[in-house]
Amino acid sequence: MDSSVEENVPNQAGAESKLAKSEEAEKPSNSIGLLPIMIFLAATVTTAVVVELLPHASKVFPWSSIDSPEDLQQPPPTYAIFGRSPTEEHLVHVVKVLDMFGYQRVGVNESWNLLWAHDYPFLSFASLKNVDQNQLVNHFPGCGYLTNKVDLCTSQLPFLPRAFRLPAQREEFLDYARDNPRALFVQKHNEHRHIKVRAPADIAFGSNDSFVQEFVQRPFLVDGHKFDIGVYVVITSVNPLRAYIYTGDVLFRYCPVKYHPFDAENVDKYIVGDDYLPTWEVPSLRKYYNRFGGSMRTVFEAYVRDQDMEPAKIWPQVEHIIRTTIAAKESDIVNILRSYKTHNFFDLMRFDLFIDEDLKVFLMEANMSPNLSSAHFKPNSLLYEQVLYSVFNLVGIRPLTAASGTLFGDSNEMITADKNLATDLNKCAAYDCDKSCNKEECDLCLQCLSGSEYKMLQNAHEEHLHRIDMKRIFPQLIHDLKSFNIMEETANMTKKNAWMTRWFYNKCQFDAAWCN
Incomplete structure (x- = not known):
C-alpha cells in the first residue's frame, strides 16, 4: 500500500470529526444528522478499500482477533500413505514419527498435506500433476532415472564398475571381456534378485531388461567379511538442484560368510541379503559399538584406523559420487517435471556403495524407497527414526506447537x-x-x-x-x-x-x- 494513502486517512478522519461536531450543535439532541451517517458510510467504504489494497494484511495488522480458546485450534495437518504391500511393517517408523509430530492420517483420496508413497505414485494418481501449495509428495516424478538399476549402472560414470545393457550391448561386452580375461561379472535385473558372479561364457544374453556389470574382486574386508554402506540422501529441489546427505550415521551391512576362500556359488560371501550380519555381531566392531557407544560409521572408522589406514579419505569420495550422480540425472527429471503445475516434491533415497582394499569407493545403486523397517534388526529403529526426523524437518514437516493457531501474523516471516x-x-x-x-x-x-x-x-x-x-x-x-x-x-x-x-x-x- 502507498504510504501517502495511509498517512492521509487519519487527517481526513480528524477533519470530518470536527465538521460533524459543528453540525451536531445545530441539530436537536434527539436526532441524528445526515452528515454523520454519510461520514460513517464513507469511513466504512474507505476502510474496506484500504484493507483490500494491502498485499498482506497480516503484516500491517500483526494480530488475530481471538474470541475464545476454540479459535486457537486449527485442523491438524494430515498425511496419507500409498503402497501396494498388504502389510505396513515397513512403514512403522514413518507413521510413528508423523504421529509424534501431530499429523493425522487420512486416506489417499482425502485431503492431505503429505503423501508418503512407498511405491511410485505418479502413474496411479493423475491429480499429482496439480499438487496444491500446501501439499508435499515424497518422490519426484522421474526419480526412476536415478533408482532404475539398468539406467543408472549403464551410465558410464567413472565410479560405477563397467556395465553393459543386454542384449543391446552384447558385442561391446564381449569385446571388453576379451580385453580383460581375468574379469568376472554379475548379471542383474531391476528386481535385484538372483545375482551371481559368472564368467562371460555363462552370461544369459537373451534376458531382456538386464545388464552385466564387472565384479570388483578386491574388496576391503572387516574381520574377513565383505560389506556395503548405505548413505541416506534427500533431494529437495531440482532446477535449481539442492541435495543433502544424512550425517548422523551410515547403514553398514556385512555379508554373513567370510569372503575368503572365494566361492562364486556361495553368494553369502559377496552379496548382502536380507539376513546380513549387523555391526554389533562383527567381532572387531562389537567392542566399539556395545562398550563405547559408537555408531555404525564411527566403529567402522575405528577399525580402519586399527589397520593403520585413514578413513577420512572415504567420505569426500562418497559425497562426490552422490553429487555427481544426481547432477548427471537432473535434466531427465526436469523434463518430466515440465508437465507438473508445482514442484512440491522431495525424495529420500539410499545410495549403496562399497569400498575396495585401497579405500576407493564405488557406487552400486540408488534405492527409491529404502527399507525403514526394524522388524529384522530392532537396533536399527533409532537410525531410521533419526533419519526421518532430520528429513521431515528439512522439508518443512515439523512438530506442531501447543498452540498452532496463528496469533502474530505469518509465522514463516519470523523464520x-x-x-x-x-x-x-x-x-x-x-x-x-x-x-x-x-x-x-x-x-x-x-x-x-x-x-x-x-x-x-x-x-x-x-x-x-x-x-x-x-x-x-x-x-x-x-x-x-x-x-x-x-x-x-x-x-x-x-x-x-x-x-x-x-x-x-x-x-x-x-x-x-x-x-x-
Missing part, C-alpha cells in the same frame, strides 16, 4: 524475511538494480526476483536453518573461502544451478555458518 535472503547489497546498489533488472548482475537482488525465485531462496534458507543432521552436498559446501573460485565452480552448471550456487556463495561471504 525467513527479505533481510535473510538479500545478498551482495553493494553490487545491487552499484548497478541500480532497484531501477532496472536488465543487467545480469541484478539476478539475485530482491527487487529483481520473480515470485518463484523468491520462493526458491526462501526454501533454501529454511532448509539451512532446519537441516538437523543433514549436510548439503549440492550446491557443495565451501571449506576454504579464499581458495574457492565461484567462476570455476559454476562454469559447467545450468543457469539455475549457477544462480543458486552464487546465492549460497554470497551468504558464505558474510556469514561463515553458511560455508560449512
